[in-house]
Amino acid sequence: MTTPSPKNTSLLRPARPVGFTGYGAYVPRYRLPAKEIARIWTGGKGGTPIKEKAVPGLDEDVVTMSIEAARNALARAGIHAHQLRAVWVGSESHPYAVKPTSTIVAEAIGAVPNVQAGDWEFACKAGTEAIVAAMGMVGSGMADYAMAIGMDTAQGKPGDALEYTAAAGGAAYIIGPAEDSVAVIQASYSYVTDTPDFWRREHQKYPEHGVRFTGEPAYFHHITSAGQTLMEAMGTTPKDYKWAVFHQPNTKFPQRVASQLGFSPEQIEPGLLVTTIGNTYSGSSIIGLTAILDIAQPGDRILLVSFGSGAGSDAFDLLVTEEITERQGKARSTQDYISRRVEIDYAEYVRMRGKITMK
Amino acid sequence: MEIARHWRLKQQRYGLVGEVCPHCDVKIFPPRDVCPECGGEAKTLYTFSGKGEVYSYTTIYEAPAGYDETAPYTVALVKLEEGPLVTAQLTDVDEESVQIGMPVEMVTRKLRQDGDERGMLVYGYKFRKST
Numbered sequence: 001m002t003t004p005s006p007k008n009t010s011l012l013r014p015a016r017p018v019g020f021t022g023y024g025a026y027v028p029r030y031r032l033p034a035k036e037i038a039r040i041w042t043g044g045k046g047g048t049p050i051k052e053k054a055v056p057g058l059d060e061d062v063v064t065m066s067i068e069a070a071r072n073a074l075a076r077a078g079i080h081a082h083q084l085r086a087v088w089v090g091s092e093s094h095p096y097a098v099k100p101t102s103t104i105v106a107e108a109i110g111a112v113p114n115v116q117a118g119d120w121e122f123a124c125k126a127g128t129e130a131i132v133a134a135m136g137m138v139g140s141g142m143a144d145y146a147m148a149i150g151m152d153t154a155q156g157k158p159g160d161a162l163e164y165t166a167a168a169g170g171a172a173y174i175i176g177p178a179e180d181s182v183a184v185i186q187a188s189y190s191y192v193t194d195t196p197d198f199w200r201r202e203h204q205k206y207p208e209h210g211v212r213f214t215g216e217p218a219y220f221h222h223i224t225s226a227g228q229t230l231m232e233a234m235g236t237t238p239k240d241y242k243w244a245v246f247h248q249p250n251t252k253f254p255q256r257v258a259s260q261l262g263f264s265p266e267q268i269e270p271g272l273l274v275t276t277i278g279n280t281y282s283g284s285s286i287i288g289l290t291a292i293l294d295i296a297q298p299g300d301r302i303l304l305v306s307f308g309s310g311a312g313s314d315a316f317d318l319l320v321t322e323e324i325t326e327r328q329g330k331a332r333s334t335q336d337y338i339s340r341r342v343e344i345d346y347a348e349y350v351r352m353r354g355k356i357t358m359k
Numbered sequence: 360m361e362i363a364r365h366w367r368l369k370q371q372r373y374g375l376v377g378e379v380c381p382h383c384d385v386k387i388f389p390p391r392d393v394c395p396e397c398g399g400e401a402k403t404l405y406t407f408s409g410k411g412e413v414y415s416y417t418t419i420y421e422a423p424a425g426y427d428e429t430a431p432y433t434v435a436l437v438k439l440e441e442g443p444l445v446t447a448q449l450t451d452v453d454e455e456s457v458q459i460g461m462p463v464e465m466v467t468r469k470l471r472q473d474g475d476e477r478g479m480l481v482y483g484y485k486f487r488k489s490t
Contacts, residue, residue: 029451057450057468059450059485060469064482067467068466099479108467109374110374
């Protein structure tokens with residue numbers, strides 16, 4: 001029922017070619033080492049899925065982090081915020097249950113009032129879903145520029161496997177006409193089914209997950225289906241791509257899915273950030289892409305495949321343009337953000353993440 | 360509940376938007392519609408670069424109501440590149456590393472919540488060490 005044949009699938013390709021006019025990343029400066037979490041919950045025994053994760057400061061949330069990434073994207077695009085026709089923020093940690101993150105971000109960057117604004121949710125692929133919507137908006141000619149952000153301050157239940165990786169960070173992209181882009185979006189393809197691998201019910205503080213069920217039927221099936229279908233339809237093989245980046249819930253999953261699709265460790269290395277910043281959920285695959293764009297050369301072809309629980313994957317075929325060289329240095333690089341690192345212990349983490357009941 | 364005040368101040372708080380005097384080009388923050396230099400009307404909006412340096416600072420241990428959850432924190436007088444002196448929290452800094460003359464840049468952060476956990480979130484400018 002849910003397995004489409006490539007014959008009746010079609011790539012998303014707007015009538016007017018589009019691409020990324022600007023991009024910007026944000027990672028908070030605090031780091032909680034995985035071994036520190038293991039010290040608290042397992043007596044330091046057992047392996048850890050990553051080295052350390054990024055933790056937001058007491059005054060940071062998806063609004064403030066999105067504003068900084070958005071400002072970086074605007075700096076690289078070299079456009080005024082008034083030229084944006086949409087500001088969309090994908091996250092599963094919007095600070096309000098009711099009241100848009102996107103209106104605050106749009107106001108702060110100066111994009112109001114002639115703008116669409118809205119918050120997107122699709123577990124970890126809310127950001128790429130917003131990118132696909134922005135492709136439609138710019139590709140139809142209704143708008144010249146639209147901003148799509150994927151940003152999270154992910155929640156992990158104390159002592160749960162996800163606490164090791166649930167991190168903070170993300171990226172903002174400005175989708176614009178292909179002729180004003182650092183990377184042209186040659187096509188995208190999305191693969192979506194109802195798969196209950198991970199969820200958080202209304203009013204619950206922490207998410208639940210299907211343990212091993214999150215692997216084969218969820219993460220691996222959706223990413224390989226989206227990636228393979230896109231490559232088949234484009235007539236490409238992994239050798240045609242200089243770089244690839246996949247959703248990164250831990251270090252092992254993206255390494256294994258890359259190998260299943262036929263990509264080498266070298267192709268995914270610059271975009272594999274999970275080991276040092278953790279899983280930034282809606283920001284995960286797209287902040288990996290910012291690190292690749294920071295070092296990309298004109299002519300580099302990139303495969304991006306996101307994954308969101310619930311479940312689905314968006315795959316993109318990107319071609320880097322001559323514009324990249326000039327725009328890379330116009331904002332802080334992703335590696336700059338990663339290197340401003342302040343290590344914290346579990347007690348500081350518990351305070352920063354509001355896990356202490358004060359009343 | 361101070362919803363109307365937070366709403367009225369949002370532009371200056373989120374983006375350091377002040378005014379510039381059309382008569383003598385003095386940059387004004389916070390906006391006050393009258394130039395403090397020449398006394399002329401000054402209502403032209405001006406977005407500050409966000410760059411400046413620490414003029415003076417102190418660390419708050421006994422925070423006023425609404426700010427106690429983030430104490431201790433450092434508050435500074437920041438001399439903006441364009442002239443005005445503003446009072447703001449420093450963020451992402453270690454107290455011992457703060458110095459008079461330290462170059463800083465504006466970031467938009469969460470200032471506090473209005474009232475308790477049911478109240479609106481208030482965002483605004485803070486400054487961090489610039490690199």
